[in-house]
Amino acid sequence: MFEEPVQLALSLPAVAITAGAVAAAAGLAWGGLSYCALWPASQAFGETLIAPKRPGEIALTYDDGPNPAWTPQLLDILARQNIKATFFLIGSYAARQAALVRQIAAAGHTIGNHSWHHPNLALTPAARVRNELVRTKATIEGITGKKVDLFRPPFGARRPEVLRIARSLGLTPVMWNSMTTDWSTTDPELIAKRLIAKIEKNWARGMAANVVLHDGSHETPEANRGPSITATKRIISRYKQTNKFVRIDEWLRHSANC
Numbered sequence: 001m002f003e004e005p006v007q008l009a010l011s012l013p014a015v016a017i018t019a020g021a022v023a024a025a026a027g028l029a030w031g032g033l034s035y036c037a038l039w040p041a042s043q044a045f046g047e048t049l050i051a052p053k054r055p056g057e058i059a060l061t062y063d064d065g066p067n068p069a070w071t072p073q074l075l076d077i078l079a080r081q082n083i084k085a086t087f088f089l090i091g092s093y094a095a096r097q098a099a100l101v102r103q104i105a106a107a108g109h110t111i112g113n114h115s116w117h118h119p120n121l122a123l124t125p126a127a128r129v130r131n132e133l134v135r136t137k138a139t140i141e142g143i144t145g146k147k148v149d150l151f152r153p154p155f156g157a158r159r160p161e162v163l164r165i166a167r168s169l170g171l172t173p174v175m176w177n178s179m180t181t182d183w184s185t186t187d188p189e190l191i192a193k194r195l196i197a198k199i200e201k202n203w204a205r206g207m208a209a210n211v212v213l214h215d216g217s218h219e220t221p222e223a224n225r226g227p228s229i230t231a232t233k234r235i236i237s238r239y240k241q242t243n244k245f246v247r248i249d250e251w252l253r254h255s256a257n258c
């Protein structure tokens with residue numbers, strides 16, 4: 001998998017929070033909104049949304065679905081706890097699982113664009129990048145009747161042109177700040193423990209936690225995601241009483257208050 005090296009790369013710009021705060025203080029405007037909490041992961045790659053300065057908040061996000069074997073179980077857990085999450089769907093999977101996509105949307109979760117075939121967009125020609133995003137956006141919007149306005153680049157891989165294309169389509173690029181190798185770790189307790197450490201580290205830095213888990217896999221549409229789903233339960237039970245679970249789009253709406 002490519003995601004681990006990307007995460008390692010991200011740990012470097014993670015200390016660039018001050019740069020984000022400075023840019024925000026200068027009244028950084030983007031897409032007509034002012035993001036006081038926008039935290040550029042790296043200026044070299046272009047600006048992306050990671051998390052606002054709202055320590056104590058957790059956004060659970062799920063990549064690489066919909067997965068007919070595991071997404072329904074995840075939806076049950078979230079529904080029982082009345083927690084809303086954000087799902088970054090692979091377009092080609094969404095097209096084959098329209099009923100499941102509708103179910104995710106009907107439950108009140110936010111659906112984002114994770115490209116059509118999950119290529120490394122940093123290495124993909126611009127015309128194909130645009131096609132990957134346009135096709136996915138149109139497919140999901142056609143299924144749910146709701147606008148898709150978030151985009152997470154596969155593997156976190158991007159270049160400024162990719163982000164420009166995304167913004168030209170009305171998509172806000174979203175990264176993360178709390179990830180572990182949930183796709184290859186079989187012990188859910190270990191996944192939860194590692195993520196809890198990252199969540200609390202972000203809060204200690206004064207940031208909300210933007211948590212990535214995987215309910216699917218770009219390698220196969222029905223991958224076993226039992227460990228990720230069980231880890232979700234642990235994280236929810238640890239913080240349900242004391243902390244606020246949010247969808248990524250809530251951070252955009254409330255950015256003026258951060």
Ligand SMILES: [Zn+2]
Nearest residue numbers: 063064154155
């Ligand atoms: Zn992915």
